[in-house]
Amino acid sequence: MADIALNARHDPEAAAATRRYFWNRFFVYAVLTLFAVIYLAPLLVVVFNSLREQSEIARNGLISLPRSFRLDAWAQAWGTYCVSGTCEGMKRNFFNSLWMTIPATVISTLLGAMNGYVLSKWRFKGSETLFNLMLLGVFMPGQISLMPWAFLLGKLGLTNSTYGLVLIHVVQGISFTTLFCRNFYVSIPDDLIKAARIDGAGFWRIFRKIILPLSPPILIVTVIWQFTGIWNEYLFGVVFTSGQQQPITAALVALTAGGTTARAYDVMSAAVLIGALPPLLIYLFGGKYFVRGLTQGAIK
Amino acid sequence: MSALMIRDLHKSYGGLEILAGINLEARTGEFIALVGPSGCGKSTLLAMIAGLETVTSGEIWIGDRLVNSVQPKDRDIAMVFQSYALYPTMTVRQNITFGMESRGVPKAEQAEAVKRVAALLQIEQLLKRKPGQLSGGQRQRVAMGRALVRDPKLFLFDEPLSNLDAKLRVDMRTEIKKLHHRVGKTTVYVTHDQVEAMTLASRIAVMNQGSVQQFDTPKRIYDRPTNMFVAGFMGSPAMNFIPARLTGSTSIAVRAADGSDATLALAAPLPASAPKDVVLGVRPEHIYRFTTDLKSRKPAVESMQAPVELVEPTGAETLAVLRLGDLEITGRFEPDDAPVMGETITLGIDMSRACLFDPTTRALL
Ligand SMILES: Nc1ncnc2c1ncn2[C@@H]1O[C@H](COP(=O)(O)OP(=O)(O)O)[C@@H](O)[C@H]1O
Numbered sequence: 001m002a003d004i005a006l007n008a009r010h011d012p013e014a015a016a017a018t019r020r021y022f023w024n025r026f027f028v029y030a031v032l033t034l035f036a037v038i039y040l041a042p043l044l045v046v047v048f049n050s051l052r053e054q055s056e057i058a059r060n061g062l063i064s065l066p067r068s069f070r071l072d073a074w075a076q077a078w079g080t081y082c083v084s085g086t087c088e089g090m091k092r093n094f095f096n097s098l099w100m101t102i103p104a105t106v107i108s109t110l111l112g113a114m115n116g117y118v119l120s121k122w123r124f125k126g127s128e129t130l131f132n133l134m135l136l137g138v139f140m141p142g143q144i145s146l147m148p149w150a151f152l153l154g155k156l157g158l159t160n161s162t163y164g165l166v167l168i169h170v171v172q173g174i175s176f177t178t179l180f181c182r183n184f185y186v187s188i189p190d191d192l193i194k195a196a197r198i199d200g201a202g203f204w205r206i207f208r209k210i211i212l213p214l215s216p217p218i219l220i221v222t223v224i225w226q227f228t229g230i231w232n233e234y235l236f237g238v239v240f241t242s243g244q245q246q247p248i249t250a251a252l253v254a255l256t257a258g259g260t261t262a263r264a265y266d267v268m269s270a271a272v273l274i275g276a277l278p279p280l281l282i283y284l285f286g287g288k289y290f291v292r293g294l295t296q297g298a299i300k
Numbered sequence: 301m302s303a304l305m306i307r308d309l310h311k312s313y314g315g316l317e318i319l320a321g322i323n324l325e326a327r328t329g330e331f332i333a334l335v336g337p338s339g340c341g342k343s344t345l346l347a348m349i350a351g352l353e354t355v356t357s358g359e360i361w362i363g364d365r366l367v368n369s370v371q372p373k374d375r376d377i378a379m380v381f382q383s384y385a386l387y388p389t390m391t392v393r394q395n396i397t398f399g400m401e402s403r404g405v406p407k408a409e410q411a412e413a414v415k416r417v418a419a420l421l422q423i424e425q426l427l428k429r430k431p432g433q434l435s436g437g438q439r440q441r442v443a444m445g446r447a448l449v450r451d452p453k454l455f456l457f458d459e460p461l462s463n464l465d466a467k468l469r470v471d472m473r474t475e476i477k478k479l480h481h482r483v484g485k486t487t488v489y490v491t492h493d494q495v496e497a498m499t500l501a502s503r504i505a506v507m508n509q510g511s512v513q514q515f516d517t518p519k520r521i522y523d524r525p526t527n528m529f530v531a532g533f534m535g536s537p538a539m540n541f542i543p544a545r546l547t548g549s550t551s552i553a554v555r556a557a558d559g560s561d562a563t564l565a566l567a568a569p570l571p572a573s574a575p576k577d578v579v580l581g582v583r584p585e586h587i588y589r590f591t592t593d594l595k596s597r598k599p600a601v602e603s604m605q606a607p608v609e610l611v612e613p614t615g616a617e618t619l620a621v622l623r624l625g626d627l628e629i630t631g632r633f634e635p636d637d638a639p640v641m642g643e644t645i646t647l648g649i650d651m652s653r654a655c656l657f658d659p660t661t662r663a664l665l
């Protein structure tokens with residue numbers, strides 16, 4: 001009680017501290033808001049343009065508040081817009097991306113989990129070296145492997161096919177998924193594995209019954225990472241596929257580069273948004289698990 | 301027949317020798333404690349018995365089978381870990397049945413076994429919980445349950461109580477002892493706590509730096525430690541080591557606080573080969589306040605003067621730090637009869653319970 005009474009009385013020092021705190025906060029939020037606006041403005045412009053009429057865009061310029069509202073551009077971008085002679089919109093490319101991204105994500109994540117399991121719990125002579133070599137892949141830019149992939153896909157007969165891209169993304173992604181999973185599994189106590197071995201469980205049973213049930217936090221991280229990474233990837237798509245086989249990122253380039261007609265900014269905007277939607281949704285729904293999975297260990 | 305036999309077992313990591321020729325043997329139903337300071341190789345030895353570590357050289361026999369290259373699951377053992385190692389995503393029941401599932405034991409039989417073990421350890425009401433929802437003591441019980449349900453030839457415990465608080469540790473110690481009486485399984489129990497080893501084991505192997513120093517009954521280990529390491533490690537407060545000089549075949553001299561020599565008669569003559577300088581080992585409880593009555597009851601008691609530097613009453617007993625030459629020794633007294641600080645007391649040392657060591661080899665004479 002005495003404390004409260006003391007605090008209630010006017011204390012100039014405390015008041016000054018409060019004021020200082022307020023201005024500090026004000027400054028921090030002002031800066032944050034400014035940067036948020038800078039980052040979000042392009043997105044906003046694209047969203048607006050996808051809803052404006054092409055004629056209005058032509059009249060009022062690219063950056064302007066919408067004075068018309070139509071969803072036509074979205075429908076066109078999705079299904080009917082013509083790119084280099086075919087008038088199917090982005091639909092096909094969108095599904096190409098999906099059929100490339102989902103299997104590549106699932107396979108690379110599972111392989112990463114298994115690699116991580118072996119490299120953390122079944123170490124063997126040279127396993128650390130192997131891990132370090134795999135880490136190299138994390139720092140290797142994709143273009144370095146363009147030539148080898150061209151050669152390999154040619155040999156396998158997988159050029160200009162989604163399967164080829166799946167193969168590329170699985171292999172290119174293994175470094176990351178292995179790194180994530182291995183570092184997560186290292187925090188699982190070795191005693192669990194020993195106990196399970198005494199209990200008669202072998203390599204696979206331990207993986208399925210003990211490691212995998214502990215894995216959701218890190219599997220969510222790898223899935224989000226792989227999904228957004230593979231979906232947004234564009235270099236391999238452009239180089240190894242063309243036309244109807246292209247993933248949406250590559251197709252967007254074709255769309256914006258098509259110089260025959262006047263630029264349909266409304267359709268382009270809608271197409272860009274369609275291409276960006278899946279990663280955005282993943283971010284919105286999975287973002288918090290991503291952070292949580294990266295920061296927490298296996299055993300709470 | 302011996303349930304476990306270890307012959308000249310060696311273990312090296314790289315060039316580093318961790319275990320240097322271990323010999324051990326456990327008779328069927330026996331409770332063996334491996335005790336020693338942290339890092340002396342106890343866990344490594346246990347893991348080798350379990351088959352979780354490879355053997356560098358030597359032999360491990362379980363029953364009449366050489367198990368050097370037998371998989372852990374086929375060694376007919378069960379193990380309780382210091383960390384308990386409960387499977388975090390499984391319920392207590394699933395933790396207990398996991399091993400039986402792996403072995404394809406029929407469901408009905410599993411349920412029966414869980415029931416039996418849960419009743420034995422009084423964990424019936426915990427079966428549906430996950431390890432994260434259990435207290436330390438409960439986890440410990442579940443870990444024991446997981447081991448007991450197997451009905452193995454050999455139980456291995458690796459410091460199972462060291463994560464519990466002091467009170468619970470004593471309770472669980474008693475329970476483990478009762479359990480062993482009831483189940484009667486051969487057990488190898490690793491601990492760094494000499495009290496645990498003394499209270500539980502039928503025989504104790506005292507280890508240091510990768511080798512067994514002494515393997516004997518608790519009483520023999522306590523009364524006749526083979527060397528100064530064992531003597532110092534077992535017992536708390538530790539045995540006092542007092543430098544002494546032989547003055548005849550049956551007497552020694554030790555330096556008193558005032559610099560003069562006190563002569564103490566030995567209870568038994570030393571062999572002729574004994575060195576001139578020796579170390580007298582006296583446990584704190586074999587130091588008394590000297591009286592004629594004491595001398596008539598314990599004829600081997602020898603007396604000398606010592607100032608009292610410090611007194612530590614613990615309730616049940618009072619420890620006193622006494623000065624001897626430039627040495628401090630600890631005596632253990634009845635609280636009613638305890639010395640007071642500053643007093644110079646006439647000590648009675650029970651020479652029939654004392655040990656003499658060679659200061660160079662540190663071995664018992
Ligand atoms: N995998 C290993 N590689 C190298 N040294 C090890 C390994 N495991 C244990 N050691 C070493 O072996 C010694 C004995 O360890 P341990 O058996 O765990 O001792 P304790 O259980 O008696 O405390 C320690 O010095 C430890 O550092």
Ligand SMILES: [Mg+2]
Nearest residue numbers: 342343344459
């Ligand atoms: Mg240990």
